[in-house]
Amino acid sequence: MSGDQPYNRVLLKLSGEALMGGGEFGLDTETVNRVAGDIAEVHGTGVQVCVVVGGGNIFRGVSVAAQGMERTTADYMGMLGTVMNALAMQSALEELDVPTRVLSAIPMDNVCEPYIRRRAIRHMEKGRVVIFAAGTGNPYFTTDTAAALRASEMDCDCLMKGTKVDGVYSADPEKDPTAERYDSLTHFDVLQRDLKVMDAAAITLCRENNIPILVFSLQNAGEVGRVLRGEGRFTIVKGEA
Numbered sequence: 001m002s003g004d005q006p007y008n009r010v011l012l013k014l015s016g017e018a019l020m021g022g023g024e025f026g027l028d029t030e031t032v033n034r035v036a037g038d039i040a041e042v043h044g045t046g047v048q049v050c051v052v053v054g055g056g057n058i059f060r061g062v063s064v065a066a067q068g069m070e071r072t073t074a075d076y077m078g079m080l081g082t083v084m085n086a087l088a089m090q091s092a093l094e095e096l097d098v099p100t101r102v103l104s105a106i107p108m109d110n111v112c113e114p115y116i117r118r119r120a121i122r123h124m125e126k127g128r129v130v131i132f133a134a135g136t137g138n139p140y141f142t143t144d145t146a147a148a149l150r151a152s153e154m155d156c157d158c159l160m161k162g163t164k165v166d167g168v169y170s171a172d173p174e175k176d177p178t179a180e181r182y183d184s185l186t187h188f189d190v191l192q193r194d195l196k197v198m199d200a201a202a203i204t205l206c207r208e209n210n211i212p213i214l215v216f217s218l219q220n221a222g223e224v225g226r227v228l229r230g231e232g233r234f235t236i237v238k239g240e241a
Contacts, residue, residue: 007157007228009048009124012039013147013198014162016057016085018218026057027088031218035162036092038224039129043098047228048124050154051131052147053089055081075139079106082143086133087111099128105137105146117153124154144198148205159211160227161198162218167235168197185237187213197237206237213237 014035021028043049058081064074086102093100101123102112112133113119123130135146144161151159168190171179187207190197197203197215206213216227216234226232 006230007047009154009156010042010050010158010160010228011147011151011154011156012049012051012160012162012224013144014051014053014085014089014218015143015164016054016081018162018164019053019085019088020057027085032088032092033095034221035218035224036089036096036098038218038222039093040096040098041222041225042228043127043129045225048127049129050120050124050150050156051086051089051129052135052143052150053082053085053131053133054143055079055085057081058084072139076106079134079137082135083108083111083133086131089131093129099126100131101128102131102133105132105134120150121154142199142202144202145205148198148202148211151211152205152209156211158214159206160214160216160224162216162224164217164219166217166233168195168215168237170195172196182235185235186240187237188240190237203237207239210239212239 019027019031021031039049055078059078083104090100090102103115103120104112105115107114120130132150135141135143136149147159165173168182169179173179187203190203191200214227214234214236216223216232223232227234
């Protein structure tokens with residue numbers, strides 16, 4: 001790491017819900033374009049960027065499984081939703097002249113490349129934004145866990161989790177106005193207090209590989225770059241001091 005930029009390679013985790021904008025379902029083009037602009041700005045500074053997208057704006061496997069659908073089938077359907085989001089983000093980035101590749105954990109050669117670790121690293125080294133789709137390719141694993149896994153595999157300097165809120169709170173701030181906001185936590189704090197940052201498997205993976213997690217809001221344009229510079233409003237989850 002060099003200069004005043006402490007992060008040379010970052011993974012951005014985008015929840016599907018964050019791409020809905022003010023809607024209740026699907027993609028909001030304005031929001032997708034704004035997030036793409038944020039990624040393009042960071043990419044333009046020379047930072048290597050990879051992205052994991054969720055699919056909750058299209059299909060949420062856990063919720064459907066709870067209504068009676070077989071869980072494995074529901075999860076695979078959710079993975080296909082993430083591919084749709086990845087292609088939308090790729091299109092928005094390429095409109096900004098950012099070279100991009102979508103790599104899917106479920107092979108679908110007519111649509112995107114299969115996930116191969118060395119290929120993904122090579123793409124980033126060549127200055128391309130890599131978007132990972134289809135989660136881990138396995139049911140029973142969330143896209144948060146996929147983000148932690150890919151950040152570990154890519155040897156990323158941090159994992160950025162873009163959400164609808166500006167950090168980690170003791171409870172959902174939209175439901176509990178008295179919820180306490182944290183500026184800094186350890187991975188162990190999150191696990192011990194059962195804070196709803198990411199699922200336990202993702203937090204544990206980041207802890208074991210010493211990957212800090214920056215939790216911030218995607219609501220404001222330019223926030224990705226500000227957070228990376230340490231100027232934005234975010235919560236950092238990092239290893240024990």
